[in-house]
Amino acid sequence: MITLVEQSQKVEPSPAQMMDWYRQMALIRQFELRCAQSYQQQKIGGFCHLYVGQEAVAVGSIAAVRPTDYIITAYRDHGHAIARGMDCQSLLAELYGKASGCSHGKGGSMHFFDREKNFFGGHAIVAGHVPLAVGLGWAIKYRKEDRVVLCYFGDGAMNQGAFHEALNLAGLFKLPVIFMVENNGYGMGTHVQRASAVAELKLRTGDAYGIPGKHVDGMDCLAMYEMTLAAAQYCRAGHGSLFIEVKTYRYRGHSMSDPQKYRTREEVAKYQEHDPIGRLEKLLRAKNLLDDAKVQAINNEIHAHVEEAHHQADMAPFPQTQDVWKDVYANPYGPYKS
């Protein structure tokens, strides 16, 4: 077992940083609740997977890497996009199928992209993006760049062949990739223990692929930050890849149409007691950085921000029908028209 950082090297986040994370998590939550509402109003179509409950994972980990580092994730991507600093208006516009959306209305909820922010998607085929993370890592190593890749996926993704091929390649080539499984207990309605021969997921990589496995509490934003910071240092130092099992929980159904018969209300309530936002709030209150009035003010401010983004996205124009031909090939209209 390797130690990632010496205790003495631990970086204590500043009050400003922690306040920022609190805001980001609160923003993600309100954004997701807005999505649920808009989905019911049929402004959003297709599949829509909410990140409620998992906010600390994206916020804590993305805070620990640099804007130049690469991020790639699965279809439950709203939280990562927001934590990466993507604009709520462009995200909502995407969800509403508008031309001003972050993928110009072509991708929807599962396919958020932002090249400038080094956000490589939003991918809907389970584990299909994990080999892409390895490709990003390969390019970094090849070009001798000072970057790392942060690759997120669900517990269910670890049962795909693509995942295992990708990990072996990353281990073999010692690529700077942090593989982060967001173990929220379920892949759709299937509990991890009914899907994985070994329930402790970090045991499934470790020695098998020469990639050390770590474990972190995903309901704790600070722990996420600390772990990811150490992991990024490890990767930047050229040691190769790391695997991190993040224990987290989703409060909502798998997608918008999930009767959730596979779990009890009590189980959900039990996890909500360890709510990542509530937890950080408690800490910030103890440090006198937050009080009732401040919490209220922050929430009001975020609510206004999300509603304004929603309003703008709602008013924005739909794409033109001829845009279906655009971006199939490098030539704007492909081989169809010159």
Add this chain to the structure above:
Amino acid sequence: MPEIQFREALNQAMCEEMDRDPDVFLIGEEVAEYDGAYKVSQGMLARFGPMRVVDSPISEAGFAGLGVGAAMVGMRPIVEFMTFSFSLVAFDQVVNNAPKMRYMSGGQFKVPIVFRGISGAGQQLAATHSWTVDALYTHVPGLKVVVPTTPYEAKGLLKTAIRDDDPVVFLENEAMYGNRGEVPAEEYLLPFGKADIKREGFHCTIVAWGHGCLTALAAAEQLHKDHGIEVEIIDPRSLRPLDIDTIAESVKKTGCCVTVEEGYPTCGMGAEITAQVQEKCFDDLDHHIIRVGSLDVPMPYSKVLLNHVVPGAQRVAEAVKQAIYFQR
């Protein structure tokens, strides 16, 4: 005759065949405890138990291959893909191991397996999740490809598929699961390679199956009402084997032909049917055959774009008017 939903018809077919043959089992994601992502296997776990209705991890290549292996020793697996878009991570199992085992072993092994699930666009799921795989799988020698349009066909064809000694790709459509139709109470099977005339007419032949057939029927009704144009709709029911004779007979009568599919036109089913029809009906055609399909682009998410890409009744009607030189 009792009227039941499409999904119930599939459920009945599976249950009856599982009652009849202990070697039949169902495996797939969320098929057991969740009762099926689209409730097709509702109640089957309770009835048959976890050895015969099996929840798999998200491992399509794994459980598709498991099915092929079990079939090689005479079991009759029904492998459910949550959607056929996910069958693509198991492509090797479906296009190599299943259909070529009999041939490669010189006839020593049969692979009596059914791969079933939904295929098609229209649900705003964007490019990777919206595959219409008709043509992809029909391309492969050794596979049979079946596409039911009505609950009656869904049940009769699925029972035939389960009893068939070769691998069958059985394509359903999410938008059709709730559709209702009459299904006989007594047992029946429907053969592959026998087309159904869904509507009789004399102005123009349309060849259409599955969801595209419903679009064609809507177009035919509109053309009849608005212009007195009488379209004949041939539903092949199985794409391989393809009942070209029934199609050709109709085209000889009408002198023109439109194919309708939700897949892509390039190397699509329409292209194949066009080639076969002109081989049989070259001298009977008064107009070139017209292929209606999705526009040749990846499926977009936005509804306005998607509605433009996937063919609707309007586009089918326009194609028919063109084929019969209709001038208002």
